[in-house]
Amino acid sequence: MRFTDRSEAGRVLARTLAGESWTDPLVLGLARGGVPVAAEVASALGGELGVAVARKIGAPGQPEFGVGAVTAGGDPIFNEEAMTALGLTPEDMADTCEAERREAQRRLDLYGNGPMRLEDRDVLVVDDGLATGVTARAALREARGQNPRRLVLAVPVGAADSVRALSADADLVVCPHPRTDFRAVGRFYQHFDQTTDDQVIELLNRQH
Template identity: 55%
Template sequence: MRRLFYDRIDAGRRLGRILARQPWVEPVVLGLPRGGVPVAAEVAQALGAPLDVVVARKIGAPGRQEFGVGAVTAEGPPYYSMSALRAFGLTPKAMEPACSRERAEARRRLAAYRDGRPPVAVAGHDVLVIDDGLATGVTAMAAVRDLRDARRVVLAVPVCAPDAVAEFEGEVDQFIAVAAPRRFSAVGHWYVDFTQVSDATVVRLLGKE
């Protein structure tokens, strides 16, 4: 399998070149921590736009925490994949304790990442939500649904599953991907270097703005 990107910086620069071809109204770039932030930093530089984060936490199935049945942000409504809930015999009501835990963690991380800096205003702006790739999309869905005050909401990623565009139809104003391979596998498979991004790196990148 041919790798598409060397690392997240390479992916962000390539995505940034694509996005810079379009006209934007007072763009704001929001990275999904942690892996989306290095990509978003390159996009923000390409657009000359401010950089911030939108933190969405995956809500895992009981006993299968790695399998996200939904996600929630610090303040917005939770998003659940109804097909995933049905597969595990779950309901949104049953997931409320897990949702509350993940919302609290989202708030804690958001405060830590901003390190005392105020949030970047999104009302009336074109807001570009950036991640390093999109597989199931539950965290990205929670993130974009938390941005109803934005003028336009755009979800942009270097690589995504081929059916991702349909998943976000009606949820975002525009979906942009550098590549959507037919034989999609885990996001990391498309990078040569997919080293885990640290919290310290996120704070450092945001502090440059």
């Protein structure tokens, strides 16, 4: 199973979500790759499109190896297994957390999406896939603090164990294609070019 691109993945995901009843839906695409997927979902559900930014916290000297994630306004989330394996504590990561928090805020300011009302709405956090789930968890926990009516994580494809684990952070997790052979999100797409900031801004502006 491979999607042509993120837009097709969004349409597949939207068809799965169409069977639910939604109250004033707000669809938050996880920047950046989740936004094209979320745009299709928002269009299909008649919902408002927004953006969520959660930044990976990279290990010291290994920035591509994520040990956690943080949003502009939420507490950092750590992968305890990875932290223990590397002998790290949250205090060790304080400077990195703060740098990534600032970057998350910079991106929110750049996208110009502004503060959005989550209270008493059905809020769907959407990404292009779910690997470890640490960035999705950070976004969900920040959203939960704003009292949504219902909090949903929706991804077109994901690691089956991560899909199960994230059910503790969302009222509903929707994943049409949970995979036990999951290794990387990109292998489930024919075209998986990096989504740019300009593309995110264009998609957000298209809805307003």
